[in-house]
Amino acid sequence: xxxxxxxxxxxxxxxxxxxxxxxxxxxxxxxxxxxxxxxxxxxxxxxxxxxxxxxxxxxxxxxxxxxxxxxxxxxxxxxxxxxxxxxxxxxxxxxxxxxxxxxxxxxxxxxxxxxxxxxxxxxxxxxxxxxxxxxxxxxxxxxxxxxxxxxxxxxxxx
Numbered sequence: 602x603x604x605x606x607x608x609x610x611x612x613x614x615x616x617x618x619x620x621x622x623x624x625x626x627x628x629x630x631x632x633x634x635x636x637x638x639x640x641x642x643x644x645x646x647x648x649x650x651x652x653x654x655x656x657x658x659x660x661x662x663x664x665x666x667x668x669x670x671x672x673x674x675x676x677x678x679x680x681x682x683x684x685x686x687x688x689x690x691x692x693x694x695x696x697x698x699x700x701x702x703x704x705x706x707x708x709x710x711x712x713x714x715x716x717x718x719x720x721x722x723x724x725x726x727x728x729x730x731x732x733x734x735x736x737x738x739x740x741x742x743x744x745x746x747x748x749x750x751x752x753x754x755x756x757x758x759x
Contacts, residue, residue, distance in 0.1 A: 610679025
């Protein structure tokens with residue numbers, strides 16, 4: 602066991618776990634953060650998508666030993682805190698467009714969408730259909746058309 606410190610949703614946390622434990626299990630089982638979902642464990646379904654230093658990442662595929670003390674992980678629980686409101690604009694867009702059916706993929710979908718909007722803006726442009734095509738999060742209920750509409754609406758409010 603080793604001690605690992607990092608910033609989670611704006612607060613420093615320390616855990617004492619094996620170096621090879623995946624970040625997803627540290628978040629869910631050790632720290633009790635349930636937003637990132639387990640779907641596949643091999644970085645394919647993207648149900649666990651969160652942010653690592655502001656960019657989308659899948660904690661199911663990252664060892665805790667690869668996270669450093671100054672690294673920042675943001676999950677869906679911490680997303681509103683990044684804008685100082687009860688809901689992030691992308692979360693509100695999800696509600697406004699009635700996206701969720703079963704809801705399992707929604708935290709990962711929202712986190713991927715926010716990261717993609719930020720990436721487009723960092724490149725000096727707005728999100729477009731090509732960007733939406735690059736979001737590869739799996740939705741077993743097939744609400745992709747509503748997801749795309751919500752991302753566009755959320756982006757307009759960000």
